Amino acid sequence: MSDRHGPIRRVLVAGGGLVGWSAAAALQRRLPWLEVVILPIAPPADAIADRMRATLPSILGFHEDLGLSDADAVVRTGSNIRLGTLFEGWTTGRAGHLTDYVHAYGRHGRPFEGGSFHLHWARAARHQVPAPFDRFSAAAVMARAGRFAVPADDPEALVGGFEHGLHIDPVRYAAMLRAFALHCGVRERAGDLTGVEIGEDGFVAAALLAEGDRVEANLFVDATGPAARLRSALDDARISWASWLPCDRLILEDAAAMPADPLDRVTAHGCGWRWTGGGSQGLVYASASAGAAEWGGQGVAIDPGTRPRPWLRNCVAIGDAATAVEPLEWTNLHLAHSAIDRIVAMLPGRDCAPVELAEYNRQCAAEAERVRDFLALHYAVSDRPEPFWRAVADVAPPPSLAHSLAQFRARGRLPFYEEETFAKDSWLAVLIGQNVLPERDDPLIALVPPDRATAAMTHHAQALAAAIAALPPAGAAHPILQRSRSR
Template identity: 35%
Template sequence: MNGDPISRIVIVGGGTAGWMAAAAISRIMGELPDLTITLIESDAIGTVGVGEATIPQLIGFNKLLGVDEREFVRETHATYKLGIEFVDWLRLGHSYVHPFGSYGIDMKGIEFHQFWLRGRALGEAAELDDYSIAVAAAKAGKFLWPRPDQPNSPLARLSYAFQFDAGLYARYLRRRAEAQGVKRIEGRVTDVSQDGETGHVDAVTLESGERVEGELFIDCSGFRALLIGQTLGVPFTDWTDWLPCDRAVAVPCTLAGANEPLTRSTARPAGWQWRIPLQHRIGNGHVYSSTHMSEDEATAILLANLDGRPLAEPRHLRFTGGLRQRAWEKNVVALGLAGGFLEPLESTAIQLVQAGIARLMSLFPTTAFAPVEMERYNRETEEAYTDIRDFLVLHYLASERDDTAFWRYCRNLDPPDGLKEKLAMFRSSGRVIREHNELFTETSWLSVMVGQGVQARGYHPAAALLDEDETRRRLGHIREVIATTVSQMPTQEEFLAQNGSAIPRERRITA
């Protein structure tokens, strides 16, 4: 073996990122001889903790941990999520849904949407959303687990995620991690010591004077980036030119309004507002550009557009979109906000942590810390952030809005090269490209390009293999089957109650 096995892992920082790392690493690596995992966090240091919406990949992470879904939903006050609704992004009064799952059914060996494009050319007026069971169920407030055992049912192509209380999730993972042997130390790190020859971090010292030594350090210290940034000095790549929003204000409110299994993103004059309904309250926030709007105005817009009564004082956040040039430097790996930040427009924050943990497990080092493994980790991390960045930029760039200086700026963005190629390909022939197994699938790129008004000038030649009448008949049949299936699904509230996850009405926070 090149180097000795790692025996001491120190995670600096708790919150969602820290406890996800602790729970996963102790689950996967916990049986290694003599391995100790220590997590240091201070109750005096707050966590950002406003990200409550996820994407379907979290299901796999929870399964890896051996988490029972019913228990998870109950413990985190979770609701189900079938997609993200975008309101006023293309133009005022317009909305569409980025669904989980797929559209229609593929035919003749090509993607369904090519037949939808041909149908539009023939005068079919139905929107792409009409061919998604996720969209239809979400808008009807319905939910049911997917049925892969019924391949002819639209439910076989349904996918889902969760909306939950991030603080409760961190506490839930903490209990599991500690049961798996993780040691938690309460305290604030006041000093970081490095090896004089290698520059590796060899210990951190707490305010109490306690010294905690380690061989592998995981930086989950949030925007402070205590190890990767302050100590090791890894530079930060700023993407503000492409993602101009750099502020957020968040506040929870009582339950009110629609009870749909959807996260909603509503475009505002200088950014956008999120709405995330949980079982016991609604999470809300306004992400905006400080160049185009003041903090007071942003707060006023958020408070004026709540469905229920505020449950706390507004919380203000400052951030810069971008990432560390290297997420793994020497013997430090950065996860979560310490490694980078992308605004939560597509609910990717928790998934980026999850992906970073999986990448670390795949490339888990010895004390030799082989450069080839670190280089691959850093390359794949940069690709992941870059792919998501391009997907976010698409939402802003492909808008028709020109009613404010912010939206005029966004419409005139010079797209990154990867996004530029995707747009050119879709506009040419309706083809959707997915690079190197990137996070967002062809369905995701399709939904946002179509939802944002990007027009395809043609469609795949094989879509013309069906004659006009047969094309119309099949499109109509798909819509009918989806509508019939959704009519037979339980509401989300019924589903939660049937599965022992619903919070009793007396414990809900209502207006």
């Protein structure tokens, strides 16, 4: 298929995990004139996006774009509600001992007399001891209490203004995606990838299979994990983030017998962190750090970083083939879904014009770098005393993260960046949760008496706690079915 004039007609997706089947299903469903073929290669152990059970709220939007019902995408795959993450031991509180906080998705408090809620809370925190910041988040309070209600239609409602993700079973979820993709018309091609044929024009001409067959296409989508078995045939350029994301090993342990809980728990240790939740548990750590041996085993390697050009000529890398990060904050599958959405929205002609690919790559880089910043934030502002934590905290952060920290520490303001994965309230949850506070009051709240602001915050926290105490337990009935019935 060397003729590069006209539209793309045939796409080959390499990779049979969550990322590969997501790509095949989305391309066939949303661009039905394409002929989509998939090589369902089993994902390798280091393909984190294909293995993690915790997802961000964006997965629900991905389902909606595909036209998947809640019953198909959630109930039949055994998925459960995920409200957020409890971070334990990442920093010391004002009393000097290790503390915890919840990062949930959505609003904290309400604006008060023209000023953002967090500005009033930060002023109070410098002079007294207000309720913890996450006690003003409906999702965080529900998560701590193990309760749940479908977000109110009115985002200004007391139990409203929040989002939730899912805990998925990767095996059952991938099986659902496969069935859906095949139903939409995706063709499955058996065989293992053994090589890549490059044409005289530098484009990928065909994927070579173990049986000696060639599979041609106009566009090749690489979902084979960090090795990027297709995309790496064009170049091996990669940017390392290891100085800011120091953990390089992952040990994943099955915990499918664990009861459903809307809250993951991520606990910091001397050379990394441990998580439990959603039917899984595991360890992420830096193998070179003193004390790493006590964590046991070599684990799966993590090499944090990204490709500056995930899309080159007619081959595009997605998921871990494009950007690899540790599963802190569970961004791996989200980045893959986001890349798939861009491919659909920005599909070029068969010539894959460089000007079009440059814009795709620019947007991917902007998103990946802010995800990097958000993950690096957890390490950069930790005050744990162990050598591992002090070493990473002493590294100068990426310039974009340094700018965000400088702005927030000055007056509590956060700059806007294009292609943000995490909203302002998520940044606030981690910054304030890890005891980073503005040094000065914002002028916007200077005319509001502190006692009036404190009374308003106290009333809000009490009303929120009372409303959530009356909600049913998160596992009482499947909340996705409740939402389906309410439509």
